[in-house]
Amino acid sequence: MQIIEKNKLFVASCLALLVTSLSFGIRAGILSQLGTDFYLNAGELGTITATAFWGFPLAVVIGGFVVDIIGMKKLLVMAFIFHLLGIVLTVFAQGYWSLFTSTLLIGIANGTVEAACNPLVSTLYPNNKTTKLNHFHLWFPGGIFMGTLIVMLFNYLGLNWQIQMGVMLVPTFIYGYLFSKLEFPVTERVASGISMATMYKSLASPLFIFMFVCMFGTAITELFTGQWVDVLLKNVTDNSILILTLTTGVMVIGRGLAGPVVHRFAPQGVLLMSSILAAIGLYLLATLTGNSIFIGAFIFGSGVCYFWPTMLGFVAENIPKSGALGLNLMGGAGMFAVSVYTIFMGKFYDRLIMENLPVNINLKGKSTIELNNLLELAKNSAGPEVLKVTMLIPIALSIAFAVLVFYMKQRKVLEIDKGV
Template identity: 65%
Template sequence: MNPINRNQLFVASCMALLVTSLSFGIRAGILNTLGSEFNLTASQLASIAGTAFWGFPLAVIIGGFLVDIIGMKRLLVLAFLLHLAGIILTVFAKGYSSLFISTLCIGLANGTVEAACNPLVTALYPENKTTKLNHFHLWFPGGIVIGSLIVYLTNKAFTLTGPINLWQLQVGVMLIPALIYGYLFSKLHFPVTERVAAGVSTKEMYASLLNPLFIFMIVLMFGTAITELFTGQWIDVLLKNVTDNALLLLTIETGIMVLGRGLAEPVVHRFSPQGVLLISAILSALGLYILGHSAGGMLFVGAIIFGMGVCYFWPTMLGFVAENLPKTGAVGLNLMGGAGMFAVSIYMSFMGGYYDRLIASKLPAGAEMSAYANAAAGTDMANTYSEARKVAGPEIINVTLIIPIVLILAFTVLNLYMRNRVKMHKKEILKTA
């Protein structure tokens, strides 16, 4: 039997997730640049960014059903090939269509990484699932911090002219960790998934997916994913005209997330996964409120509080399912991830069109928005368009605020349910003692 080196597998998994997160951070940083470079509307930008989000659930759901059949290693080789194709196609993109296809490849790669690595982490650390999922997923905000800093610092330091644009170089940076994780996974041996190791049949696994608690968690995943990922991906677009440091807000928010996930173990053990989720919803709502109703220095306060709020959402949702609904196996974990990303893709597409309509409503009656968007800097039309965006961005944030408010109520119900379930379990133990 081949030895399983769980530390090396965990490191390689983190590198794969780093590529995923770099794609989010770098894309968030160059979204406005792509809009200017290829003359794209906010709706087209939303469609391109959203492609990564619906490509992700497509891959993660299909991968969830395949992972026990073909194994985690083969899935991760496929993820590497898709990442490679997506990065290269993005660098050589010529417009909306090529950006759409290349972003879809990256989205599919990102989902395939999630489909293989989430069950891999729970198989490697069955005694500490939620904590290790948080440690693994700290590389998602970590990569966004790295990616957004790459964009911010290179934009400040370099001006490239000639055959290669700066944004192409920024995207190309992702090739480095992609090649590293592809090499690492090709050399390592993998365990079977936790569900297979426990002897849970495929029939039992599919039956457990109909558990009302699992369905409830799927619905809540819609809200937690939108709250975290839509805001993070669009913060530069929404607040660009409110502050000159919109991208730094993303960096601060995700930096808080890295720190929080790294310190997950005592937090999760002190408050329980469901308790952490309730606290997260409260802080997320407060952070969004500040971001949507403030300017200047208070925006940084909002970013810090919001980062504290969304910090534990994604990995703790997965950890809750892994700990309390273990028979759902890899399919359950991947359905959770797929549901979250699917919700974000739908919400992002809807909000892109809504954002355009908000901007148009604040321009003079009958104005052609493209003429205002492409007006020369400093002209009356450009200033009017800038003011329209300045008002429209916070309005989108305020609409999104409704979601974590609903989550506060939902997670309160979950905490009461789990507390009652523990009490019932104790009574059953006493009866049989």
Template identity: 45%
Template structure:
């Protein structure tokens, strides 16, 4: 007799898996300057390393979405665990630029597997407003984990601890989610058609294509400024890691209490409001210095807070026939967009630094 599905335990395990993703994002952002100095890497090389994190993400998300109906979330999360563990250890013992590229790609693959397995698994376990609420609370732990990771990175850096010691911290949530998932029964795919061809046909819906185009833009507005917060704001008169902690902390709180807001405004209203606040926040952050950057960060956080989970929730609720593949492709597009822009942002920073020093 099969073990009954413990939806809450699976949900908590998924949250710790996403915290692993968040730690790999924020701690990497915190060590960029130290990593560049120790290994003699310029900002373009650092940007290329960052792009591997974002490149591995969509690759495994899309493949996971394609095969989700056939292999289920359990095997995908086992692959995520192996990729996370190997990638983290390779990063700690990295000796050159190429090793960092490979290790970061592996971590990105593990992160993508987490999204590919956990998003549809949560959508299969809950329905209606509860599903949207759970997706928001699940994605709360990406900014929530970034807050914790940013603070850990700041304190460890201020204590003159090596960047390798900070990477070891990422293993903590990795071990926890492995323990929570161990021995559990997983739900069978429920949303959409099990046929990949049927999923692809559903994804040709103009509404899905529009949301995919929006995801490419909203994702880079979230991940671009956050990943480069250290080099960009280092001399702006505010603590970069505190800015990152403030932004992601507000995002975590906003996503936790998203249920009543969605019920009142509906998903489209929430996304429209996010776009307005996002534009205001990005403009303020690009024009202000000193303590006003903390005010700008509040607007920016309110803008990007609801983008990712509610775009996924909107597709899951309104186009369920796209299945797990539709969710994975949508998230993959966002991460691929972020991957493409990482070296570009690095080049912008390098070129503007040269101009400033001239």
């Protein structure tokens, strides 16, 4: 494959991921407004948000099973169609069920993009997988960063959320056009002649199962917090959406500089450092107030920045025979975990709000302003409590990845002794 074709495919892949990330960034920014316009509580908002995470694992797992058979190009044509339908239906949403359906379609589109593009990037750059996957995935926080800026700008200009969602149509049409004109390689597993039986055997290895389980925690830590930070901290700081903007900005820079970081510490070392920083960042986000909360956002962004692409890169480099299906099962595991956690924590957040309201309060005779003030005070306590519970996940990951670092060192020693 000519170098210019390789670069065009990589650029088109980044644009497809940009649409995926814009859907996260813009939805995170308009979530509170959707709740107000359609009279939805936190539990209902949590379910709507979770549909994107349901659609993603469904598409990415099915895509993982068929990508070697039908090819990556056909999957990306399907992603374009689902993105187009999902965006248009969201713009014309009339209530809970139309938001539910449209968000599900966007989730399916997002998963289909990952199902095709992760193995595509690994195939295009077989000798530099983790670094190039980080470069590819910098467009995820990059799109969220742009999405939050779009929300703030359009809110300042007085433009409604429907127009904000409509902005996503521009990169959607561009990536659809580019992919329709380009020729695709076969996946790395097919090109290498690795059998299906060997691939399934790799998926049953203890190392893959370990990484599969850890993907639950890394995905929840990064994506749940990103999607809900505006809701959870809206009453703690006047600029809660800026927390997401800063976090994703740090992630873009970090992933852009992934090459020397991964080379210096190896994927497993990067994952250990990331989990420690993510835990510290969540603690600071849950305890700091005012402008100092942005310190927590910076540290949190530095922590989660390498999670997703480095998890995929580790599997691609250390369990290469798992093929495209291995990468897609990892992505599906992460998104499924986020969907379940989002629903659970949405209801947990509602319960915390009720628990933080004054006991035996007499609502009679109180004005709307007084009632709203009581509700805001309850939310002030509930949001940080959700973050403190979530903080336990990267703490557990720190222990798991410390074990992984030790294991990989021992494995390297054994390989040297055997002359591998």
